[in-house]
Amino acid sequence: QKEVEQDPGPLSVPEGAIVSLNCTYSNSAFQYFMWYRQYSRKGPELLMYTYSSGNKEDGRFTAQVDKSSKYISLFIRDSQPSDSATYLCAMTTNAGKSTFGDGTTLTVKP
Amino acid sequence: EAGVTQSPTHLIKTRGQQATLRCSPISGHTSVYWYQQALGLGLQFLLWYDEGEERNRGNFPPRFSGRQFPNYSSELNVNALELEDSALYLCASSFDRDSTSYEQYFGPGTRLTVT
Numbered sequence: 001q002k003e004v005e006q007d008p009g010p011l012s013v014p015e016g017a018i019v020s021l022n023c024t025y026s027n028s029a030f031q032y033f034m035w036y037r038q039y040s041r042k043g044p045e046l047l048m049y050t051y052s053s054g055n056k057e058d059g060r061f062t063a064q065v066d067k068s069s070k071y072i073s074l075f076i077r078d079s080q081p082s083d084s085a086t087y088l089c090a091m092t093t094n095a096g097k098s099t100f101g102d103g104t105t106l107t108v109k110p
Numbered sequence: 111e112a113g114v115t116q117s118p119t120h121l122i123k124t125r126g127q128q129a130t131l132r133c134s135p136i137s138g139h140t141s142v143y144w145y146q147q148a149l150g151l152g153l154q155f156l157l158w159y160d161e162g163e164e165r166n167r168g169n170f171p172p173r174f175s176g177r178q179f180p181n182y183s184s185e186l187n188v189n190a191l192e193l194e195d196s197a198l199y200l201c202a203s204s205f206d207r208d209s210t211s212y213e214q215y216f217g218p219g220t221r222l223t224v225t
Contacts, residue, residue, distance in 0.1 A: 006152075032212035043114070043200050043216035044153070088153065092212045097166050098143070102152035 003027050006089055006101025015110050019076040023089035023101045026070065030091040030099075033065050035074045038086045038103070047087075048074070079108045112137065114217035116201050122223045123191050131186040131220045135203030141165075142184040143204070143214060144176060148197040156199075159184055160206070191224045198222075 006023045013019055021035075032051055036044035050056045053067045062075040072091075076083055089101040115134045123129050135142050144156040155168035159178035173189040182203075188195055198221050202214035 034212055036216075041218075043202075043218045046213065046215060049212050090153075097155045097158060097168065098153075098212070098214065099155070100145075100153040 001026065004089065004091060004099050004101045007104055008102065009104035010107065011104055012107045012109060013079055015079060015081060015108055017079050017108070019079050019083070019106060019108075021074040021076075021087050021089070021104050021106070023072050024070055025072075025091055025099075027091070027093070027099075028067075028070070029093045032092050033063070033072050034090040034092075034098070035061075035063055036088040036090060036100075038088060040085075044088055076106075079106075081108045081110050084108050114201055114203050114215055116199075116217040116220050118220060119218070120221050120223070122225065124225055125191055125193060127191050129188045129191060129195075129222055131188075131199050131201075131222070132183065133186070133201030133203075133217060134183045135201075136215055138205065139203035139215075140182055140206050141204045142178055142182065143202040144184070144186050145200045145202065146170075146197045147200055147219070148194075153200065157186070188222070193224050196222060196224045 004025045034049040035047045038044040048063045056063045060077045064073040084107050086103040086105045088103045090098045092098045117132045141160040143158050145153040158166040176186040178184045198219040200219045202216045204214045
């Protein structure tokens with residue numbers, strides 16, 4: 001069983017929709033939770049990171065962590081075609097090694 | 111500010127050869143991480159270097175090795191290449207190992223093809 005499981009997708013939504021991307025994990029030692037966005041043929045780009053359970057908002061993006069359920073989510077409001085990319089969740093015990101989900105490919109249609 | 115740079119962009123090798131991939135971190139960053147992203151698979155952690163030392167290693171055979179230089183740039187070496195080593199190799203850097211290893215910034219990657 002993988003330490004991090006990510007909803008596989010792919011996901012296709014109309015412009016303006018609210019998008020929910022989700023990951024579950026099994027290692028209770030994970031302390032930091034990150035979301036990356038990866039465009040085709042590019043390296044991942046750090047979107048947000050959170051430490052504790054709760055919500056963290058940055059513009060149209062909201063990261064949610066529920067440590068009791070070992071579940072994290074990324075919400076994208078008012079989705080735009082430019083949001084079309086693969087989204088990766090990642091977690092770390094702060095030992096330098098980040099464990100990534102396999103990614104969810106999102107397409108936002110105009 | 112320049113981001114993480116990697117070279118070469120593409121590398122084609124034959125089975126059994128050795129490959130060397132290079133990474134320059136963001137200025138001021140001391141930690142460098144290497145990941146493998148094979149087609150259809152997620153990022154797999156390879157190696158973490160900080161202050162010139164190997165700090166952590168993923169579940170890869172010893173033919174995957176590397177080093178970090180005094181200027182914090184890094185090199186990944188893959189010996190005795192196998193077809194399954196074909197992948198995008200990503201380098202990331204962070205400010206230091208104690209407080210920001212979760213805040214990693216990635217380069218564009220080196221695409222290695224083994225024929």
